[in-house]
Amino acid sequence: MENSYLCQNNYFLIQFMVNILLIFFLFVTTNVFGEQLDSISTYNDHFKIALGHYESERYKLAESEFKKILIDRKFFSDPVTHLMVAKSQYFQNKLIECRRTCNSFLNKYPKSKYDVDVRILLGDIFIKQGQYADAIEQLFFIRHEPLDSILQYNIDSRILSSIMIGINSDKIESLLFSSEERIDRMILNLARSYRSFLDGDMNGMELSLSVIDENIIPSQYKNLYMGLNRFIGSKNSRHGTVAIILPLSGKDKIKGQTFLMGLSAMVTDYQYDLFTHFKIYDNKSNDLTTLKILQKINLDRTIISILGYFSEVSNIAATSFSGNIPILLSKSNFSELSELSENIYLLSTSTEVQAKLSAQYAINILGYKNIAVLSPADDKNKNYADNFIKELNQLGIEPVSIEWYYGRPENISRQFSSIRKIAWSLIPEEDPNLEYLDMEIDSLDALFDVDIDDFIDMNEEDNNRNIMSRKDSLKVNLKTIDAIYIPINKGDLSFIGTQLPMYNLETKIIGNESWMDIDILAQDIIGPHLQGLTVLSSEYPKFGITESSDLDRIYSMGYDHSYFINSLVKISSTSRRKFKNLLKKGDLYMGASSLIELGGPSNNENIIVRVLEYNRERMETIGYFNGKELVKNKSSIK
Numbered sequence: 001m002e003n004s005y006l007c008q009n010n011y012f013l014i015q016f017m018v019n020i021l022l023i024f025f026l027f028v029t030t031n032v033f034g035e036q037l038d039s040i041s042t043y044n045d046h047f048k049i050a051l052g053h054y055e056s057e058r059y060k061l062a063e064s065e066f067k068k069i070l071i072d073r074k075f076f077s078d079p080v081t082h083l084m085v086a087k088s089q090y091f092q093n094k095l096i097e098c099r100r101t102c103n104s105f106l107n108k109y110p111k112s113k114y115d116v117d118v119r120i121l122l123g124d125i126f127i128k129q130g131q132y133a134d135a136i137e138q139l140f141f142i143r144h145e146p147l148d149s150i151l152q153y154n155i156d157s158r159i160l161s162s163i164m165i166g167i168n169s170d171k172i173e174s175l176l177f178s179s180e181e182r183i184d185r186m187i188l189n190l191a192r193s194y195r196s197f198l199d200g201d202m203n204g205m206e207l208s209l210s211v212i213d214e215n216i217i218p219s220q221y222k223n224l225y226m227g228l229n230r231f232i233g234s235k236n237s238r239h240g241t242v243a244i245i246l247p248l249s250g251k252d253k254i255k256g257q258t259f260l261m262g263l264s265a266m267v268t269d270y271q272y273d274l275f276t277h278f279k280i281y282d283n284k285s286n287d288l289t290t291l292k293i294l295q296k297i298n299l300d301r302t303i304i305s306i307l308g309y310f311s312e313v314s315n316i317a318a319t320s321f322s323g324n325i326p327i328l329l330s331k332s333n334f335s336e337l338s339e340l341s342e343n344i345y346l347l348s349t350s351t352e353v354q355a356k357l358s359a360q361y362a363i364n365i366l367g368y369k370n371i372a373v374l375s376p377a378d379d380k381n382k383n384y385a386d387n388f389i390k391e392l393n394q395l396g397i398e399p400v401s402i403e404w405y406y407g408r409p410e411n412i413s414r415q416f417s418s419i420r421k422i423a424w425s426l427i428p429e430e431d432p433n434l435e436y437l438d439m440e441i442d443s444l445d446a447l448f449d450v451d452i453d454d455f456i457d458m459n460e461e462d463n464n465r466n467i468m469s470r471k472d473s474l475k476v477n478l479k480t481i482d483a484i485y486i487p488i489n490k491g492d493l494s495f496i497g498t499q500l501p502m503y504n505l506e507t508k509i510i511g512n513e514s515w516m517d518i519d520i521l522a523q524d525i526i527g528p529h530l531q532g533l534t535v536l537s538s539e540y541p542k543f544g545i546t547e548s549s550d551l552d553r554i555y556s557m558g559y560d561h562s563y564f565i566n567s568l569v570k571i572s573s574t575s576r577r578k579f580k581n582l583l584k585k586g587d588l589y590m591g592a593s594s595l596i597e598l599g600g601p602s603n604n605e606n607i608i609v610r611v612l613e614y615n616r617e618r619m620e621t622i623g624y625f626n627g628k629e630l631v632k633n634k635s636s637i638k
Helices: 002-055 059-072 079-090 095-108 115-128 132-140 149-165 169-178 182-198 202-210 219-229 253-269 287-298 312-319 351-365 379-394 413-425 443-447 493-503 549-572 576-585
Strands: 240-246 276-282 303-308 327-329 344-346 371-376 401-405 483-486 508-511 534-537 609-615 618-625 630-632
Touching: 002 059, 002 079, 059 079, 079 095, 079 115, 095 115, 115 132, 115 149, 132 149, 132 169, 149 182, 149 219, 169 182, 182 202, 182 219, 202 219, 240 253, 240 287, 240 549, 253 276, 253 549, 276 549, 287 303, 287 312, 303 312, 303 549, 303 576, 312 327, 351 379, 351 483, 351 508, 351 534, 351 609, 351 618, 371 379, 371 413, 379 401, 401 413, 413 493, 534 618, 549 576
Parallel strands: 240 276, 240 303, 303 327, 327 344, 371 401, 371 483, 483 508, 508 534
Antiparallel strands: 534 609, 609 618, 618 630
16 A cells, blocks of 8 residues: 555656656747747848848948858858858958958858859959969869859850960969869960960960860850961061050940940951050049059069050049159140150140141131130130130231130020121221122021120111111121131030021131031031031041940040050060150051141150041041141041
């Protein structure tokens, strides 16, 4: 009986203990599971916040948030967050930190599915730092991974770009020694062949090409392969390296990319007569970046010259650069830049040179005496007018009228009326009705609401037949002013062009490059009244190549200025000194669209222009003019 009672008590005790343990287990399990759920929820929230910063390009905040996640989850494997930290650092240009993060990733997560992304990121870091062989080494790690076609294309594009910039021969040999993949070895032999070509070692070029199987090499590399094959059998000739700095990204990227298109077209057209290796740099439309690139280039003794299409701020920064490498600027409106540094060369005529040559052409070639000036008063175009007036004074001529306006010339009747009043005052008093009074009525009078007060104030008494009314004066075509110099802003041609005919001034219009907008000049309401319009410019592009006249000019600069450089490199080879001597020599260069003749105190600014005249819906080249004589157009100048 007692044993039965003890057994019963033990049973209840055991049952109680089991229940306690069960309750404890359930409590612990519930809390742990709850914490896990809470942890997952917190991680997702934090990741979304960090990703939101990243996608909004707030990379500093993104890096901070992604790092917080890694710290909170330090005992967990989280390769995605690790990768995002590296990407956030890269877009802040924290290249050293990004490189460390990438290497940390590769050590911590071997054979991760994100290994491809990290290797590409490392490749981009090395490319940014100019370590192209190291970039190729990283990209070779992943070339043979199972990749989609777009990713494979992007990887090969990076490798090809690095090869085209040029890799040190010793580094190529090192990569060849360690590489086992057959295709990789073909790509490296292609790089070695191209390097030999740049160094003028044609035998080495042919030897490296001979071990490449054309049927196996990836399609992206075939253009380079075929291009090198064309030089088989050529004599040894060393190629010169020229740096090209362009805004290929940022606010001016369309201009930079258009210039590069022109350069690329030249390279294609003259591939059998090319002696220049063009090394392309992107200044990202940033003036400080331009200066950093100039400093970097100056350390590279293989580069014999620099060609840049810059903003005016970058142009000025280039003049303060202390290196002795010649810097060729495709376009600048500041002629003074060539005076500040003998290493600066202006390949297009500046506003000052264009204005001075326009004045010389009007007086010395056309023989004009009565010249008026109508100009906007903003800095750039006032510079045109000021230099034009200054040169007139140097030649002993005072303008008969100078008129300024501000802003868009939507209504400049006051300025035109003032010029017309001067035109009336120039009529010889003894016989005002002969020769100068042409009673043609301009058909445009009916298209505009003209205020009679805009014109000269004449006596309203018309009892005397020899005295005209104001209304009659509107019909008189005045020929007393020989020319009006009218520099305009881009986009203002339509405003000036529609108002000018209203004032019946039979005169020569001399303008700046902004008048070269064929689409507007061809309009029926403008073109017929601007026959004989003259523009002096160092460039006359082939219009219609791009989407606008301005971009056509930039494209033409890219084409002609790069070939101008190639023609000098062909003679000077890799000698920076010989290249500079050829520039200083100042020989005339006639390109497809451009004229270049370097002169001035230091022989470093373009002093020649085409004389262009608008007739019958097209601009025609009359000849070219450098202030000494007008050389009439020949068949070689189109």
